[in-house]
Amino acid sequence: MKQHRKNRIYVILFVGISILISIFLVFSALQENINLFYSPTDLKNNPPVSDKSIRAGGLVKENSLKRDKDSLKIKFEITDLKNTISVSYEGLLPDLFKENKGVVATGYFYSTSNEFIAYEILAKHDENYVPKEVKKALE
Amino acid sequence: MNKILGSITLFYHKLGSYPWFYSISSKLLPISTFLAFMIFLLGIVWGIFYSPSDVTQGEIYRIIYMHVPAASVAQSIYFSLAIAGFVYLVWKMKMAGLFIKAMAPIGASFTILALVSGAIWGQPTWGTWWVWDARLTSTLVLLLFYLAIIGLYSSFDNKKTADQAVSILAMVGAVNLPIIKKSVDWWNTLHQPSSIRIFEESTISSEMLYPLLICILSFYLMVFVFGLMAMRTEIAKREMTKDWFKKMVKKND
Numbered sequence: 001m002k003q004h005r006k007n008r009i010y011v012i013l014f015v016g017i018s019i020l021i022s023i024f025l026v027f028s029a030l031q032e033n034i035n036l037f038y039s040p041t042d043l044k045n046n047p048p049v050s051d052k053s054i055r056a057g058g059l060v061k062e063n064s065l066k067r068d069k070d071s072l073k074i075k076f077e078i079t080d081l082k083n084t085i086s087v088s089y090e091g092l093l094p095d096l097f098k099e100n101k102g103v104v105a106t107g108y109f110y111s112t113s114n115e116f117i118a119y120e121i122l123a124k125h126d127e128n129y130v131p132k133e134v135k136k137a138l139e
Numbered sequence: 140m141n142k143i144l145g146s147i148t149l150f151y152h153k154l155g156s157y158p159w160f161y162s163i164s165s166k167l168l169p170i171s172t173f174l175a176f177m178i179f180l181l182g183i184v185w186g187i188f189y190s191p192s193d194v195t196q197g198e199i200y201r202i203i204y205m206h207v208p209a210a211s212v213a214q215s216i217y218f219s220l221a222i223a224g225f226v227y228l229v230w231k232m233k234m235a236g237l238f239i240k241a242m243a244p245i246g247a248s249f250t251i252l253a254l255v256s257g258a259i260w261g262q263p264t265w266g267t268w269w270v271w272d273a274r275l276t277s278t279l280v281l282l283l284f285y286l287a288i289i290g291l292y293s294s295f296d297n298k299k300t301a302d303q304a305v306s307i308l309a310m311v312g313a314v315n316l317p318i319i320k321k322s323v324d325w326w327n328t329l330h331q332p333s334s335i336r337i338f339e340e341s342t343i344s345s346e347m348l349y350p351l352l353i354c355i356l357s358f359y360l361m362v363f364v365f366g367l368m369a370m371r372t373e374i375a376k377r378e379m380t381k382d383w384f385k386k387m388v389k390k391n392d
Contacts, residue, residue, distance in 0.1 A: 008229045016310065023314050035327040036272040057327060094266030096195060104270075104329055122266045127334045129200060129343035131191030 037104050040083040047111035056085060056116055057104040057124065065099050078103060078116070085109070089118040096123035155234045157374050158383045164367045171367070175360035182353035190347050202260045204351060207335075208358035210253035210278070214316055216246035216362060217281060220288070221313035224306035236302025237377070239309055240292050241369035245362060247285035254278060265329060273322035274330035277315060284312035298377065 027034070037057030048054055056078055064077035064086075073090045076099075087105050097103060102124030107117045153159045186204035193200040220239050227235035257275070258268040269275065288305050295301035323332045334343040341348055378384040 005229050012225065012228060012310070019311060019314060027318075031326075034273050034325075036270065036329055037327050039327070092266075094264065096264050097266075098195075101195075120266075122270065122329060123264065124329055125196065125264050125331050127331045127342045129203075129334055129347050130194045131344050131346055132194050133191055134344060135194040 039080040040078055040085045041080055043085060043109055043111070044083045048109055051108065053106055053108055053119070055104055055106050056087070056109065057102070060097070060099045060101060060103050062099050078105065085114055085116050087116045087118050089121055091119075091121070093121055094123040096125055097121060098123075102126060155232045157234070157378055158387070160234065161371060161374055161384075161387070164371055168364065168367055171360060172364050175357055175364050178353060178360060179357035182350050182357050186347075186350035186354060190350050191344075193347075196264060199260060199263055200347075202256050203347075204354045206253060206256040206260060207351060208355040209249045209256060211355055212358045212362050213246055213249040213253050213278075213281060214319060215359070216242055216249065217284070217309075217312065218316060220246065220309040221316075224309035227302055227306040228310075233302070236298075236306060237370060237373050239288065239302070239305050241373045242366055243285050243288040243292070243305075245365050245369060247282060247289065249358075249362070250278065250282040250285060254282065270329045272328040272330055273326040274319065274328050277319040277322050280315050281312075281319060284308070284315065288312075 037055035039058055040056065043056060058078040058080040061077040061079040061084055064075075064084075066075045068074065071090065072092065073088065074093070075086065075088045077084045077086050087107075089105065089107075104122040104124055105116060105118035106120040106122075109116050183204055187201055190201075192198050220242055223235040223238045223242075226232050227239070254275075257278075261270075262268050288308055291308055292301045292305045295304060322328060323330055335341050335348065335351070343351070375384070
């Protein structure tokens with residue numbers, strides 16, 4: 001290979017590696033902010049200090065879902081299998097919201113009572129795609 | 140060994156030649172268009188009418204047959220742009236610059252298709268069209284890189300300067316690709332991790348996986364067809380006044 005081409009490759013490599021390092025530094029500094037939601041364990045260890053709304057996520061704990069009889073109010077618990085927080089919400093729910101399935105709630109967390117008042121509930125779909133017939137056959 | 144190296148070098152030099160590319164692509168186009176169309180038809184009909192419905196999502200999951208192939212080619216096209224950028228900067232191969240110019244709008248289109256189909260799926264399943272999680276945001280950044288390449292190219296009058304500038308930009312943007320790929324593993328996201336696994340068993344049932352793989356293959360063939368067309372157009376634009384091009388047009392008349 002000709003010398004001037006080799007030199008160009010070196011320059012590209014040098015610039016490329018510098019960009020990679022700077023991006024790595026930026027992302028490691030932003031690590032916490034890139035996460036879409038906090039887990040119950042995060043909230044327990046580092047309760048939010050400001051009164052801004054945050055997102056909490058995890059699984060809807062089995063047998064924790066309680067629906068109000070004459071309104072759209074619901075109560076349930078979010079768990080990451082180590083810690084849980086109790087969530088209350090009023091409004092419509094996405095189709096995939098179910099016990100034992102992933103959920104992301106947006107709202108305000110009160111660490112003293114371990115309560116989360118949500119104003120938005122998003123359901124998280126997992127990576128499993130199972131045909132209906134197969135599920136029936138398994139049961 | 141020398142023979143193999145020699146034929147690779149020969150192929151590389153041919154690849155850089157506009158007349159050679161123009162004639163070989165006119166032979167490749169009909170057959171690859173036919174293949175892309177038939178395989179797409181097979182995959183999409185199998186996926187929409189003959190694959191089972193999903194136990195939690197019902198029928199809405201079928202958008203996967205557009206969404207995953209679109210997202211896959213969107214990232215692969217960008218990867219190819221970055222390689223072309225490298226080739227252009229080191230060897231000053233004109234065809235590599237032309238490749239970036241021709242492919243960027245195709246990549247942008249498939250990125251838009253991935254984002255829009257994802258939003259349409261997200262509304263009924265997640266409960267929102269859009270959320271600023273790492274996967275969705277990094278894919279939006281991919282679209283912005285494509286748009287930046289298109290915009291940057293058109294802002295230069297001189298083709299050489301334009302090729303050089305977009306080559307650099309294409310390579311810089313490539314750092315985004317591993318971020319898109321691994322975002323669902325590195326951070327908490329609303330988007331699920333990938334269901335198609337290479338080194339372990341996929342978490343999507345094989346009855347749904349086979350039509351999906353066929354759709355993915357057909358999208359790559361489609362990109363090949365669109366790419367050939369776009370590059371031929373670009374060659375025609377750049378070489379319109381050259382002798383070989385005039386001769387060829389005359390011969391075909």
